[in-house]
Amino acid sequence: MLYLGVDLGGTNIKAALVDENGEILQETGTPTNLPRSAEAVCDDIAVLCNQLTAGRDVAGIGVGCPGTVDGGTVLYSNNLDWHNFEMCSYLKAKTNLPVVVGNDANVAALGEALVGCAKGAQSAVVVTLGTGVGGGVVLDGKILTGYTGAASELGHMVIQDMPGAPRCTCGRSGCFESLASATALIRMTKEARRTHPESVLNTLAPAEEDVTGRTAFDAAAQGDAAGREVVDTYTHYLAVGVANIINIFFPEVVGLSGGVANQGEKLLEPLRAAVEPMIFGHEFAKKHTRITTCTLGYRAGVIGAALLAKSQAD
């Protein structure tokens, strides 16, 4: 059986025809062209879906959408500026197919859990280290959505409740996101660059705006002490958040995605070493959570969305 997966972002709409194993058979897309109405955006999604469906037996459509999704309704999406939009019924009317909508981060986590880095695992938590820290939790093949559809806001778990903790975009301080996002890494790198004029950080990033999420890792690789300190501090905060997630869920897999995760083993190896002693009962555990990087890249969104449609059809 075939399914359609749609990944609706603030910049682009991506859509794919996906088989029941999560393999992409055909892909398409169009710019989101914001600002415009929810109906206009959905009309474009319907056009993409109808193109991909043409002449084929498609069982349903899954959509990953930024914001808080409850049932078929997008309660609130900051990126899209949507409020209480009944996306499912609107899109169903335009495509004559069953439609299911989920939060985009959760849907991408479902893709990684079912056919990506956690394929075959009982449970997985995906942590996205980008501008913010996003999360998705998949337990026994199902997304954890909670009572309101708003669960899995792992980035807004406070790990540093103290005066002077860095401010988060959510308004609070000391959130996992404010300490372990790529934005936090860049902030720490900029600070180290200023306080250590002798550091290679200043060669790699001659101007402050040249600093990226790679700068500190690259400096550390060259033996730079200030770069190493930034990487160690960042890794510590990431470890505290990941260890909390393990102590809470004890998932079979934690998968990291987003720009920072591209460091691969340079990040994973010290991270695993830092996490292990933080796990409650680690001395006695016979099974351990596997900490790894995600494998589907940007396609996790459309694949996960299609597999969400499949899970609803099953």
Place this chain on the structure above:
Amino acid sequence: MLYLGVDLGGTNIKAALVDENGEILQETGTPTNLPRSAEAVCDDIAVLCNQLTAGRDVAGIGVGCPGTVDGGTVLYSNNLDWHNFEMCSYLKAKTNLPVVVGNDANVAALGEALVGCAKGAQSAVVVTLGTGVGGGVVLDGKILTGYTGAASELGHMVIQDMPGAPRCTCGRSGCFESLASATALIRMTKEARRTHPESVLNTLAPAEEDVTGRTAFDAAAQGDAAGREVVDTYTHYLAVGVANIINIFFPEVVGLSGGVANQGEKLLEPLRAAVEPMIFGHEFAKKHTRITTCTLGYRAGVIGAALLAKSQAD
């Protein structure tokens, strides 16, 4: 149909005959009499079960056991000093009934979720504020056990990663348990009693060992500033942990149990006020987690254990 629920503690073994609605029909118990072998303890459990079963049609036995439980095996129990004990098969052989074992905190949470404070709710997280901070997560009527059976160690979520954060029994610092357990409340009260000789705390607790989890609440009720400060600080830490739990799970209900929860609305009202602004997206949420106290008391253990047996039989 009838089920047996067993709550195995370090001091007592409690057992009850429970109907499918979670009503207790008959109760019994015996001291655990530690230290002794796992087999000897289970022989006593079997005697209690066989007494309660006599002449009745019982579908199965559920057991709540302290420690890490995976499948039918108790991997490790610090309280009982058990290592890799195959409890299910041992007890099944002695009773000729199906047996299922779960962690005691998780099993008690199942009782509260199904027939206690969260009856009818889609999901519930129970947080026990006692010597430590225990937790149990029930999603769609099922206990969250994770890959290893060790999930829901909510007390060992670090909320204050900073130098000087209070040490936890687990060896780390800044755990939710080290800031929001009854033990933490008593520690803060003792500190305030010493630094504020003028405080009512010294009248209520003339000697340091007179301090209990109630002392600061009682002082605050009398208008004592130092007592009020302790209560406010404690409530803040509890709110940070509860808000993290809500941002992660967004359960329909958070139920508090343990000694501190006996403060009832004196604790709940300021707690709810502190938690609300900490919830991600609270400005837009239409549904809110209900924060309340547990209702089954010490019987949550045997009732939850019996309902665990029921869920396995279903």
